[in-house]
Amino acid sequence: MIRLILQRLLWALPVALGVVTITFITARLFGGDPTELFAPPEATDELRAQIRERLGLADPMWMQYLRYLADVARFDFGISFSTNQAVSTDLTERLPATLELGLTGLGLGALIGIPLGVFAAVKRERVPDFLVRGFTLAGMALPQFWIGLVLIWIFFVTLGWFPGPVGRLPIEVRPPEPITGFMLIDLALLGDWSSWRLALWQLVLPAVTLAIASMAPIARVTRASMVEALQSDYIRTAVAMGHGERVLWFRYALRNALLPVITLIGVLAGNVFGGAVLLESIFGWPGLGQYALQAIEGSDFAALQGFVIYAALLYVITFLLxxxxxxxxxxxxxxA
Amino acid sequence: MSSPLLEIEGLSGSFRSPNGALTPVLHDVSFAVPRGTVTAIVGETGSGKSLTALSILGIQPPTFQRSAGRILFDGRDLLTLKPEEMRGIRGRRISIVFQDARAALNPVFTVGRQLADVHRLHHGGSASRAMKRTIEALRAVSIPEPERRARQYPHEFSGGMAQRAMIALAALVCEPELLILDEPTTGLDVTIQAAIMELIGDLVRERGLTACLITHDLGVVAETCDRVVVMNAGRVVETGTTEAIFTRPRQDYTRRLLAASQLGETPEMIEA
Known part of the structure; x- marks a missing residue:
């Protein structure tokens, strides 16, 4: 088993190389001429040539490509115009925010979605099944950002139960020096429990938004997969041997039914990690998605390219898992 | 002699298609399985023999709708039992060996784990004791290296080995009063079929089991069974001792079935 896992790990390398290469080609094809960003409008051709020389754009393409590969291998994506920091530093700072939101939201979605799907499957074609199916259909039809806005409107604007969408901490609280970068873990490590509670409270609405949006497809896929498993010969055997319903459903059927659910969660996770742009924007969440949006708005090519590679690598890692x-x-x- | 362990009385029913139409499949099926005997139910595919067997345990396909009949087990009608009561019967008092053992075992749990789970369900005790008993059961059905085999998954078993494990589960781990064998050798190689039937015969004789063998193979019946129930198109055609059925069949259908199994191929069997 270990060997097989290592094998998969090796397979991820060419995939990552492919992603990096495509990013390079795309940037050269559609990125425009970066010289224009550095050169003042009145610059002479001589000055432009100098800038091109300095940026390495005068070199042959293969040389640029190799240099680029070497940079990427060292996680050097250049400097961001807007933050004046190394892009890799920016991304590494923001990654934990995205992971924290994504893992909490998807975890919650799976924790509710999977039992809901099992429940619908065992009550197939009866009232609970119809309720779950109707509910999940609605959950899938509604756009995530809309769910987020409605939650903000109800629980922040109207009821005032949860804090406003201002990111990971209330504005008046100073964020701690990052240790792991995960706000809840860092604050717990520091023993700052009053800030920890505030941070948790900030996380609730965006995480619930993501949970609702992911729970719906998870429940539907779980249901379909469970229905199939429950009709199998091995479940008939388990019934004939006298096993009770809970053992049948949660031990014998669910484990067989989980494979498509895991694939789905992988896809959902890939989407979140690759930048839940709208979700993060709505909640002022300082994650990768928000960074990508700022990079696009500011024509910050280095930042955008770094983001694309980060997102793609996260995708590769997710599917490796x-x-x-x-x-x-x-x-x-x-x-196999 | 005491009353039969199992009596099926006037069992009738139909399959319901999705549009609600009913197709009758069982017509007034009645027969008895006396204690300590092996009773064969023979018939071609579609004769209703497997459906009848599955109905005893209440695991018939959900599209089957019973219209009449009783299934008396040890004097109680199983069809009137509450679900919890029926669960107390399954495995513990009536158990079953299915046709395709590799499909009948759960693909994502080891064979040993599945048998041990059932052992603990019926006999309690610790997980390690259940596994010990499981390995003994696997050894009793002549599975070589049972300790290693118990740690393997069903897909690592051949069809014949999986059927041995299934028999160990249904007959030895469960220790039922009535063992149903639903086409236990169908789909196996001929030499393996003979070995499996020999195993079943040995178990039945040594342990004095009451068993109900569903098969379309009359050759198997002659060696193993005391009584025979012949079914055709959802009806019981003839019942009797094995000797009577083989030497003095009264019904034309029984005679044709006998002739078919001796000749190997006749139109009826090919159709089946």
């Missing part, structure tokens, strides 16, 4: 989970859950995969 999905593959590993497959191998752990389904013994048949170990021999």
């Amino acid at each position: 999905v593959d590993v989970l497959y191998i752990v859950i389904d013994p048949r995969m170990r021999h």
Whole structure:
């Protein structure tokens, strides 16, 4: 099993190389001439040539490509215009914010969605099933940002139960020096429990938004997959041997039904990590998505390119995890 | 002699199609399985023999709708039991060996774990004791290296080995009063079929089991069974001792079935 996992890990390398290469080509094809960003409008051709020389744009393409690969391998994506920091520093600062929101939201979505799907499957074609299906259809039809706005309107504007969408901490609270970068973990490590509670409260609305949006497809896929598992021969055997319903559903059927659910969660996670742009913008969440949006608005190519590579690598890592989970859950995969 | 362990009386029913139309499949099926005997239910595919067997345990397909009949087990009508009561019967008192054992075992749990789970369900005790008993059961059905085999998954078993494990589960881990065998050798190689039937015969004789063998293979019946119930198109055609059925069949259908199994191929069997 370990060997198989290492094998998958090796496979991720060419995928990552492909992503990096495509990013390079795309930037050269559609990125425009970066010289224009540095040169004043009245610059002479001589000055432009000098700028091109300095930026390395005068070199042949393959040389630029190799230099670019070397930079990427060192996680050097250049300097961002808007923050004047190394792009990799920016991204590393923002990554934990996105992960914290994504993992909480998706975790919550799975925690509710999977049991809901199981419940609908075992009550198939009866009232609870219709309720779950109607509810999840609505959840899938509604755009995530709209769910977020409605939650803000109800729970912040109207009821005042939760704080406003101003990011990871209330404005008056000074963020701690990052240790892991995960706000809740850092504050817990520092033992600053009053700020910890405030940070948790900030996290609730965006995480619930993500949970609602992800719970719906998770519940639907779980239901479909469970219905199939419950009709299988091995469940009939387990019934015939006298097992109770809970063992049948949660031990024997669910483990078989989980594979498509895990794939789906992987896709959802990839989307969130690759920049839940709208979600982060609505809640002022200082994550990768918000950074990407600012980079686009400011024509910050270095930042954008760094973001694309980060997002793609996160995607690759996510699916690597999905593959590993497959191998752990389904013994048949170990021999494939 | 005491009353039969199992009596099926006037079982009738139909399959309901999605549009609500009913197709009758069982017509007034009645037969008895006396204690300590092996009773065969023979018939071609579609004769209703498997459906009848699955109905005993209440695991018939959900589209089957019973219209009449009783299934008396040890004097109680199983069809009137509450779900919890029925669960107390399943595995503990009536158990079943299915046709395709590799599909009948759960693909994502080890074979040992599945058997041990059932052992703990019926006999309690610790997980390690259940696993010990499971390995003993696997050894009793002549699975080589049972300790190693118990740690393997169903897809690592051949069809014949999986069927041995299934028999260990249904007959030895469960220790039922009535063992149902639903086409236990169908789909296996001929030599494996013979070995599995020999195993079943040995278990039945050694442990004095009451068993109900569903099969379309009359050759198997002659060696193993005491009594035979012949079914055709959802009806019981003839019942009797194995000797009577084989030497003095009264019904034309039984005669044709006998002739078919001896000749190997006749139109009826090919159709089936």
